[in-house]
Amino acid sequence: MTNRVEFMSAPSNWPLPKSSIRYLIPKPMIEQLELNVVSRGLFPLAFGYYENAHNHAIKRLEHTDHLLIFCCAGKGTISSPHYNQTIMENDILMIPKGITHHYKADSKDPWSIYWVHMDGHLFMQFMDIIGLNKSQLKIQILNPIQIKNEFEQLMETRHQGYQLNSFILAANILKKILSLLTMQLPALHVTPQKDFNLITFNAFLEENITKQLSLDEMASYMGLSKFHFAKKFQTTTGISPVKYFLEIKIQHACGLLDRSSKPIKDVAAVLGYDDPYYFSRLFKNVMGLSPKQYRLSRHGH
Structure with missing residues (x-):
C-alpha cells in the first residue's frame, strides 16, 4: 500500500464560517478508492467551499496531491516558481502535485472558491488535454453556471455518509467536471476577438x-x-x-x-x-x- 495518503497536502486551516464547507474523506475510504477500478484514475481526498474568504491564504513547499480551485466570486493570487497570476471570477486553477505554491484571497475583494484535493493519474492527462502546465495553471471558463452546478453536486455527496458508493459517485462527478473543462478549449487556443464571440x-x-x-x-x-x-x-x-x-x-x-x-x-x-x-x-x-x-x-x- 502506498503511503501518499498519510502525507497528503492538508487543506488550509482557515477559520470556517457557517456558510462554508470543509470535508475530508476518511483514510480507509481513500485506500479503497485507490484500488477500485472505477475510481482509481481520479478520486477526491478532500473538498469544500469557502465563501467570501477573508484572510484565506496558504503556502505549500511540498505539495503531495493535485488541487483544483474554482473561483466563483471575488479574486485572489497564485504564485509558484514558474507562475504568478491573479485569479478572477470564473477562473479555474489546476495545481499538480510537486508544485511549490502560495495562494491567497484578495484583501479588498476576497474570493469565494470551490476546491478539491485529489489523486489519480488522470489529473495530468486532463491538464494535457486542456493545455495547462506548470507555466500556465489557470483557464477562464465559458459556462460557470454548469461548472458551479457540478461542484454543488459534489458537495452534496458528503450527506450520504461514509459509504464507498458515495465516494465513487464523488470521484465520477470530479471526472465530469474535468471533462467539462476540456470543452473550454476554444477559450484557451483562440485569442479573444471583439468581432467573434x-x-x-x-x-x-x-x-x-x-x-x-x-x-x-x-x-x-x-x-x-x-x-x-x-x-x-x-x-x-x-x-x-x-x-x-x-x-x-x-x-x-x-x-x-x-x-x-x-x-x-x-x-x-x-x-x-x-x-x-x-x-x-x-x-x-x-x-x-x-x-x-x-x-x-x-x-x-
Missing part, C-alpha cells in the same frame, strides 16, 4: 433553430466576411459553422424524439425541414441511427 453565436443559432441558415447569413450576423467567418469558426471549434448548426439541430431533434410522440415529419418540420426523408438522412449521418431507430432504442441505452 461563440456564446453570442450559439444564442443566434438557438433563436433560429427552425430555420435553414446559410453561411452568408451566419457571417452577416457576426459582422464578418464569409471567408473570414468560416476560417475563424473552423479554427475555434474544429468544424464548419454549417456542420455545427446541423449538430445543434440534431440535438434538438433527439430531445423532441425523447420527450414527445410527435411524428418524425413533425419533428423535421419544427427544425425547418420540409422533406422528412432528407431530415432522416441528416439525422442518421450524425447519430448513426435513423430517427425511428433512435426513438425505438432510447430506453435500451
